[in-house]
Amino acid sequence: MKHLHVTCAIIERDGLVLAAQRSAAMSLPLKWEFPGGKIDPGETPEECLRRELVEEMGVRVRVGESLPASTHRYPTFTVTLYPFVCSIEAGEIVLHEHAAVSWLPVGELRTLDWAEADLPVIESYIAVSVGVGGAVC
Numbered sequence: 219m220k221h222l223h224v225t226c227a228i229i230e231r232d233g234l235v236l237a238a239q240r241s242a243a244m245s246l247p248l249k250w251e252f253p254g255g256k257i258d259p260g261e262t263p264e265e266c267l268r269r270e271l272v273e274e275m276g277v278r279v280r281v282g283e284s285l286p287a288s289t290h291r292y293p294t295f296t297v298t299l300y301p302f303v304c305s306i307e308a309g310e311i312v313l314h315e316h317a318a319v320s321w322l323p324v325g326e327l328r329t330l331d332w333a334e335a336d337l338p339v340i341e342s343y344i345a346v347s348v349g350v351g352g353a354v355c
């Protein structure tokens with residue numbers, strides 16, 4: 219089965235976190251995710267994230283702390299997500315691929331219909347993010 223290695227950016231701004239909704243035309247249609255994408259050969263995960271964020275949203279990001287990788291088996295492929303906490307360095311978000319974005323307080327992240335591979339990422343992020351949005355139970 220295909221195994222994808224994918225970076226994803228947990229972008230923080232003013233105590234909120236950016237979630238992006240996949241378009242109806244993408245795989246995992248209309249699911250919410252953190253922006254990012256497949257790591258190209260020869261690329262570091264950080265380089266991949268910076269490239270993907272320019273391509274997908276037209277923003278340059280500063281790549282910070284990494285969170286534990288998450289591997290999930292979907293029915294037709296397996297994905298390993300490599301999450302990084304990021305901030306926007308330059309640019310305004312313009313959506314080139316996603317259907318929508320939403321800035322959420324950490325405590326509301328669980329309310330979206332996330333791609334399944336993201337669920338452990340969200341839990342790891344909540345565990346380390348008490349300083350961003352306050353304590354979350």
Ligand SMILES: Nc1nc2c([nH]c(=O)n2[C@H]2C[C@H](O)[C@@H](COP(=O)(O)OP(=O)(O)OP(=O)(O)O)O2)c(=O)[nH]1
Pocket residue numbers: 222224225226244245246250251252253254255256297299333334335336
């Ligand atoms: N970028 C990103 N992808 C995710 C997340 N969670 C998750 O399961 N994925 C999956 C969706 C895709 O199958 C794959 C990322 O591929 P991609 O973004 O480079 O490619 P894509 O969806 O445009 O292309 P494709 O899979 O339709 O070929 O990882 C996430 O939080 N961010």
